[in-house]
Amino acid sequence: MAQTIDSASCEALIIGGSAGSLDVLLEIFPALRKDIRFPIVLVVHRKPSNESLLTDLLKSRTTLAVGEAEEKEFLAPGKVFIAPADYHMLIEEDRSISLDYSEKINYSRPSIDVTFQAAAEVFKEKLVCILLSGSNSDGVEGLKCVNSFGGKVVIQNPDTAIMPYMPQQAALNVVPNIILDSRDMADYINKLND
Amino acid sequence: MIDNEQVEILLNDVLENHGYDFLEYSPASIKRRIIRLYGLDNFVSFAEFRYTVKTDKQYFKRFLEEITVNVTEMFRDPSFYKSLRNDVLPVLGTYPFIRIWVAGCSTGEEAYSLAIVLKELNLLHKSLIYATDINPSVLEKAKKGMFPLSYLKQYSENYLQSGGLKDFSAYYTANYSLAKFDESLSSKMIFSTHNLVSDHSFNEFQLILCRNVLIYFDKGLQHKVFNLFDSSIEKLGYLALGSKESLEFWPKAREYKRVKMEKIWRKL
Structure with a gap:
């Protein structure tokens, strides 16, 4: 019951991941409901040269519309927006996307921190952010910010992560709303829709 | 933290005092650049930051260089x-x-x-x-x-x-x-x-x-x-x-x- 009340107010879901997160995404996506009512944003570290690989992989595993985020595009419900390789992705007050080619953060571009922080201010308590497997600490500062604006912080259980460092760092520095095993993620996301 | 209103105040100062117009830049990006610079240069209050940007010509050079993104590379793409x-x-x-x-x-x-x-x-x-x-x-x-x-x-x-x-x-x-x-x-x-x-x-x-x-x-x-x-x-x-x-x-x-x-x- 508690989750039903919470979840009615989810206006955006952002998932951040680095090394080892692709497996989790490929597990989550086929199990997502078709009628998701909020936009899903993915910020995943990867090499610039593999630009469309992630998009293609996910497209083949979900009926939701999946695409690389275009600058000035508006976040639309039920659509999956992938932060393009080698750009930071920000969310504007009017819920459009801004891209940014500034310095790497935590050796990363896109940086998970950047998107979490920008979205935290815009969506406040109606934001849900999930941090997955990874081997650096990108995302941790962003989750602190999400927390301070009242958004929900979800961390992958480090025991189920291929690279536990990133979720471990998050768990040490932020009080998460929930820590989830990778196999429970899809169910959690589906319930945000209720 | 600097809020949206303060960003606008600062950008209006910059236009009035230095003639550079950043008011039509993407708000989230420019705000992030401003917050980054504020942190990098260890300002203790927005008032101090605002005063420095407004009055210190030497500092404004730095402001201009840091507020715009100058990351580039050869033969990118x-x-x-x-x-x-x-x-x-x-x-x-x-x-x-x-x-x-x-x-x-x-x-x-x-x-x-x-x-x-x-x-x-x-x-x-x-x-x-x-x-x-x-x-x-x-x-x-x-x-x-x-x-x-x-x-x-x-x-x-x-x-x-x-x-x-x-x-x-x-x-x-x-x-x-x-x-x-x-x-x-x-x-x-x-x-x-x-x-x-x-x-x-x-x-x-x-x-x-x-x-x-x-x-x-x-x-x-x-x-x-x-x-x-x-x-x-x-x-x-x-x-x-x-x-x-x-x-x-x-x-x-x-x-x-x-x-x-x-x-x-x-x-x-």
Whole structure:
């Protein structure tokens, strides 16, 4: 019951991941409901040269519309927006996307921190952010910010992560709303829709 | 933390006191740059930050350099340079004289990349590259043509992927931690400040490169800048944008034709 009340107010879901997160995404996506009512944003570290690989992989595993985020595009419900390789992705007050080619953060571009922080201010308590497997600490500062604006912080259980460092760092520095095993993620996301 | 209202106050000060207009920049990006600088320079209050930006001319130079994004690289997006080399520059080579504008050139990496391609196509001698930026201090760096040696491995890989024909190291001499690029390249460049927000067209060009500059502008300003470019491109000239930028929603876009898969358009 508690989750039903919470979840009615989810206006955006952002998932951040680095090394080892692709497996989790490929597990989550086929199990997502078709009628998701909020936009899903993915910020995943990867090499610039593999630009469309992630998009293609996910497209083949979900009926939701999946695409690389275009600058000035508006976040639309039920659509999956992938932060393009080698750009930071920000969310504007009017819920459009801004891209940014500034310095790497935590050796990363896109940086998970950047998107979490920008979205935290815009969506406040109606934001849900999930941090997955990874081997650096990108995302941790962003989750602190999400927390301070009242958004929900979800961390992958480090025991189920291929690279536990990133979720471990998050768990040490932020009080998460929930820590989830990778196999429970899809169910959690589906319930945000209720 | 600095809030949206404070950002607006600061940007209004900057316009009034220094004549630079950032009010039509994408709000989230410019705010992030401001917060970053505030943290980097250890200001203790917004009031102190505001006062310094407003009154300290020396500090304002730093503000301008840090608030704008000056990250760039040589031969970024090799497939783009390949298309310039194979599809665009050979066409311009049929003209007696080639005028190119690199708008928002930052520290010059793109201008030098372009000069290298022109040289290999044996067109550099009849080309002139106007490289402009809002920011005088990055232009000083661009004029010197010296880039950190540590980046050259990446640049050299980009160059080869873009269809480069030579040994990349032939274009520079290593000088301690810097690579100094051949002066025959910069001899065909003119560096000048130009503010895309407030300055007008200053010449007609056959090619304008403006890559990863417009992403920092809001839609209204993007369209103004497209109009500025439109009045600065000759008929059948080319406009090249960054890999995530597009002419698509600009009303006059129909008068331009996309060149293959790259973000290059030809004026019809």
